[in-house]
Amino acid sequence: MTNLQSPWRSDFPILQTQMNGKPLAFLDSGASAQKPQAVIDAMTQVMEQNYSNIHRGLYAVSQKLTEDFENVRSKVAGLIGAPSDKNIVFTRNSTEGINLVAQSWARNNLQKGDEIIITEMEHHANIVPWQILAEQIGVVIKVIPFTHEVTLDLEAFKDLLSDKTKLVGVVEISNALGTINPVEDIIKTCRAFNPEIKVLIDGSQGVVHRKVNVTKMDADFYIFTGHKLYGPSGIGVLYGKYDLLESMPPYQGGGDMIERVSFNGTTYREAPYKFEAGTPAIVEVIGLGAAIDYVQNIGMDKIAAHEAALLNYAMQELQQIEGFTLYGVLDTSKKAGIISFTMDEAHSSDIGMVLNQCGVAVRSGHHCCMPLMSALGIDGTTRASLGLYNNKDDIDAFVAGLKKVQDLFG
Numbered sequence: 001m002t003n004l005q006s007p008w009r010s011d012f013p014i015l016q017t018q019m020n021g022k023p024l025a026f027l028d029s030g031a032s033a034q035k036p037q038a039v040i041d042a043m044t045q046v047m048e049q050n051y052s053n054i055h056r057g058l059y060a061v062s063q064k065l066t067e068d069f070e071n072v073r074s075k076v077a078g079l080i081g082a083p084s085d086k087n088i089v090f091t092r093n094s095t096e097g098i099n100l101v102a103q104s105w106a107r108n109n110l111q112k113g114d115e116i117i118i119t120e121m122e123h124h125a126n127i128v129p130w131q132i133l134a135e136q137i138g139v140v141i142k143v144i145p146f147t148h149e150v151t152l153d154l155e156a157f158k159d160l161l162s163d164k165t166k167l168v169g170v171v172e173i174s175n176a177l178g179t180i181n182p183v184e185d186i187i188k189t190c191r192a193f194n195p196e197i198k199v200l201i202d203g204s205q206g207v208v209h210r211k212v213n214v215t216k217m218d219a220d221f222y223i224f225t226g227h228k229l230y231g232p233s234g235i236g237v238l239y240g241k242y243d244l245l246e247s248m249p250p251y252q253g254g255g256d257m258i259e260r261v262s263f264n265g266t267t268y269r270e271a272p273y274k275f276e277a278g279t280p281a282i283v284e285v286i287g288l289g290a291a292i293d294y295v296q297n298i299g300m301d302k303i304a305a306h307e308a309a310l311l312n313y314a315m316q317e318l319q320q321i322e323g324f325t326l327y328g329v330l331d332t333s334k335k336a337g338i339i340s341f342t343m344d345e346a347h348s349s350d351i352g353m354v355l356n357q358c359g360v361a362v363r364s365g366h367h368c369c370m371p372l373m374s375a376l377g378i379d380g381t382t383r384a385s386l387g388l389y390n391n392k393d394d395i396d397a398f399v400a401g402l403k404k405v406q407d408l409f410g
């Protein structure tokens with residue numbers, strides 16, 4: 001493992017291709033990860049040989065697919081340490097999971113003047129749904145700032161807690177910086193202050209880079225999105241404690257989420273089904289199941305160790321680059337494989353374009369974290385984010401590309 005070569009790279013067909021005539025060095029997994037053959041095959045197999053709608057047909061194909069679909073709920077529960085598959089709601093993505101909590105739980109339990117605490121590091125997906133709610137019912141949003149080391153200011157957090165605090169929403173690993181936030185400590189602080197406060201963890205980057213156990217963590221809600229976990233886009237997960245999910249009204253109405261419909265009134269199925277109106281993303285759920293099997297067969301610990309070794313190598317190599325400023329913590333044990341930086345000579349979009357010519361895919365801009373960028377006093381960064389398939393060669397191509405940026409702009 002320490003040779004920095006990924007033993008899993010050949011599982012990803014796209015990584016055998018080229019970009020601009022160069023081997024593809026894909027360093028944008030934080031935005032969306034590439035897909036292994038096992039996921040592609042599982043989705044193709046369903047469409048070729050086992051497709052129908054689910055939860056309805058009495059015929060064999062539909063029954064088999066219904067069983068496979070529901071098995072994925074158990075796989076998700078296993079992946080994140082949820083007590084039961086009944087805690088698992090399928091959503092379109094992380095964004096929909098947070099909107100569901102905002103519009104179902106929060107809209108029905110919070111009142112004008114109640115407070116929601118989020119952090120300065122949140123992705124827009126964990127900011128805007130609360131702002132919409134604030135416009136609808138007058139809740140107040142408070143923000144945990146970060147320290148000069150760009151870690152969450154936990155003392156400031158304690159000062160923000162009040163008897164009006166109803167929900168705390170925190171990103172487990174910052175997509176823009178890679179910082180691993182102490183979500184377990186934050187949850188403990190909330191419990192000690194007032195056990196009624198609900199905590200939502202945005203695990204979009206967390207579940208990808210480390211082993212997660214929502215039961216031990218004691219999160220009330222935990223959300224993630226399939227496409228960053230080597231699965232397809234269009235499928236995400238909301239985990240909720242069951243009594244909470246059961247107490248919440250449906251988010252959307254329609255087929256499949258009902259028990260009985262009449263013009264005098266409608267009754268709903270139990271959680272999680274009451275939150276899944278209409279035909280779900282059937283093929284995508286099967287793809288997510290294959291992705292979970294794939295990462296679990298490797299083991300999250302092995303993935304984390306490989307990414308940590310590559311991150312350490314990259315950080316060492318990047319010292320050669322003059323005018324390079326890293327954003328976020330320096331200590332690689334406190335960050336996931338995400339390198340967010342600026343260069344004195346060149347704008348992030350120029351860096352992205354030069355790297356593109358070198359076959360290196362990175363992300364340039366605000367990474368859907370505009371408030372974070374404003375607090376850092378910049379308009380954006382360039383971000384290289386690692387996946388389980390990255391190799392020493394990818395880092396070498398990245399560093400060589402940055403030297404080219406220096407030559408062109410320095």
Ligand SMILES: Cc1ncc(COP(=O)(O)O)c(C=O)c1O
Pocket residue numbers: 030031093094095096123125126171173174175202204205225368
């Ligand atoms: C930390 C974090 N939260 C939320 C999201 C939103 O994910 P999606 O667009 O799949 O809903 C992302 C995606 O970049 C993310 O990195």
